[in-house]
Amino acid sequence: MLRKLLPFAIALGFVASAGAEPAKVIRIGTTAGPYAEILRYAGDLAAKEGIELKITEFTDYTVPNAALAQDDLDINNFQHQPYLDNQVAQRGYDIVSIAKSIIVPIGLYSTKVKSLDQVRDGASAGIPNDPSNGARALQLFEKGGLIKLRPGVGIKATIADIAENPKHLKIVELDAAQLPRSLDDLDFSAVNLNYALNAGLDPSKALLLEGADTNWNLVFAVRAKNKDNPTLKRFVEIYRSPEVKEFTEKRFHGTILTTW
Numbered sequence: 001m002l003r004k005l006l007p008f009a010i011a012l013g014f015v016a017s018a019g020a021e022p023a024k025v026i027r028i029g030t031t032a033g034p035y036a037e038i039l040r041y042a043g044d045l046a047a048k049e050g051i052e053l054k055i056t057e058f059t060d061y062t063v064p065n066a067a068l069a070q071d072d073l074d075i076n077n078f079q080h081q082p083y084l085d086n087q088v089a090q091r092g093y094d095i096v097s098i099a100k101s102i103i104v105p106i107g108l109y110s111t112k113v114k115s116l117d118q119v120r121d122g123a124s125a126g127i128p129n130d131p132s133n134g135a136r137a138l139q140l141f142e143k144g145g146l147i148k149l150r151p152g153v154g155i156k157a158t159i160a161d162i163a164e165n166p167k168h169l170k171i172v173e174l175d176a177a178q179l180p181r182s183l184d185d186l187d188f189s190a191v192n193l194n195y196a197l198n199a200g201l202d203p204s205k206a207l208l209l210e211g212a213d214t215n216w217n218l219v220f221a222v223r224a225k226n227k228d229n230p231t232l233k234r235f236v237e238i239y240r241s242p243e244v245k246e247f248t249e250k251r252f253h254g255t256i257l258t259t260w
Contacts, residue, residue, distance in 0.1 A: 024050060024051045024052065024231045025051075025052045025054060026046075026051060026052070026053050026054065026074050026075060026231060026232065026235055027054045027056070027072070027073045027074045027075075028053060028054065028055055028056070028073060028074065028075050028076060028077060029055075029056045029057075029058060029063075029064035029067055029068065029073045029075075029076040029077075029078065030055060030056075030057060030058070030064070030076065030077050030078045031057060031058055031059065031061070031064075031078045031194055032057040032058075032059060032194070032198065033194040033195075033197055033198045034104065034193065034194055034197060034252060034256055035077060035078055035102075035104070035194055035218070036055055036057050037251070038102065038239075038244065038247070038248055038251075038256075039053065039055055039077065039239075040053075040055065041244060041247050042235070042238055042239040042241075042244050043055065045238050045241070045243060045244070046234075046235050046238045049234070049238070051231060051234065051235055051238075053235070056073065058078070059177060060177075061078070061079070061083070061130060061176060062087075064076040064078050064079070065079070065084070065087050065091070065093055065095060065221070066091075068093075068095060068221065068222070068223060069091075069093045069094070069095060069223070071223070074222065074226065074229075074232060075220055075221065075222045075226075075232055075235075076220075076221050077101050077218060077219070077220050077221070078218065079218060079219065079221065080132065080136075080215075080216040080217060080218055080219065081097060081215075081217075081219055082132040082135070082136075082155045082215075082216065083130065083132040083133065084097060084219060084221055085132075086130075086131050086132050094223060094224045094225075095221050095222065095223060095224065096221065096222065096223075096224045096227055097219035097220060097221050098219075098220050098221070098222055098227050098232070098233070098236060099219065099220045099236045099240065100217050100218070100219055100220075100259040100260075101217070101218045101219060101220055101239065101240070101259065102217065102218050102248065102256055102257060102258055102259065103210070103212065103214055103216070103217045103218070103256070103257035103258070103259060104192065104193040104194055104218060104256055105193050105203070105209045105210035105211070105214065105255070105256075105257070106133070106136055106137060106140060106190055106191065106192050106193065106209075106210055106216070107140075107190070107191060107193065107196060107203055107206035107207070107208060107209040107210070108140060108141075108144065108188050108189070108190055108191075108206055108207040108208045108209075109180075109183060109188060109189060109190075109191050109196060109201050109205075109206050109207065110183065110187060110188035110189075110207055111183045111184070112183075112187050112188070113187065113188065113207070114205075114207075115207060116144050116145065116146065116207050116208060119146065119167060119169075119187060119188065120167075120187065121167050121168055122167070122168050122169075122170065123167060123169055123170070123187035123188070124169070124170045124171075124172060124185075124186040124187050125141070125146075125169050125170070125171050125172065125186060125187060125188055125189060125190070126171075126172050126173075126174050126179050126182040126186045126188075126189030126190065127141075127171060127172070127173055127174075127179075127189070127190045128173070128174070128175070128176040128179065128190065128192070129173035129174055129175055129176075130176065131156075131158070132155065133176060133192065134157075134158065134159075134173060135153075135154075135155050135156060135157040135158065136155075136190075136210075136216050137190030138157045138158075138159070138161070138162070139155075139157060140190060140208060140210060141169075141190070143208065144207070144208045146167060146169060147162050147163075147164060147165050147166075147169065148162070148163050148164035149161050149162060149163060150162075150163045155215070159171055159173070172186060174189075176191075176192055176195060177195055179191045179192075179195060180195055180196060180198075180199030180201060181199070188207060193255065193256065203255040204255070209255075212257050217259050220232075220236050220239075240258075240259075240260045244258075245258045245260060
């Protein structure tokens, strides 16, 4: 009897496989480190619903938006809204954000001092050289009482907007990925968390970190024509789930914050 049924069972299995809906593939760009790790976890959950996530990791902040605009990606998750707005204004990308993701706090790190009180007069300080993250770093300097910015400059702050610099800080603008290495030469630097973790820096020992009240949360960005794409929207829902929230909080010990 088993031998008679076996061919029938195999045939049924073939029909089921042949009729199965093919996986929906999402090409997503991000930067190396925590961003990609969280995406991989969310991708494992999405796979259970037939969504296959293909992750490309970049080391240069300018590339993921170019790749998205050129249709080499379907979506990216590496930037905050001010950075996206700046890229759209400068490069004319038809890219929009569709949801918030995580908060990856920028922090002030040093190998020379252990607190902001120890920052000497005339100290050298590094900040990212892209406009939005540079402004973000300057706002953190202001939060730490190191400088005062002109009122109202907000997310467009530049070094030229420093109204008061009581410690006579010498501010050096560097590529964000180079800032961890700058700690050998500078007194302290503002380092994005993904680069800090990749460089082995401990966020719990930062001189100062952004908190959950920051406006610099990351976003999911897509080409405008895909803002209502159901597969992309479903993946974002999976990402913004209790399971991913719990994973993020446990894996990164509260140093990466969720927006949901």
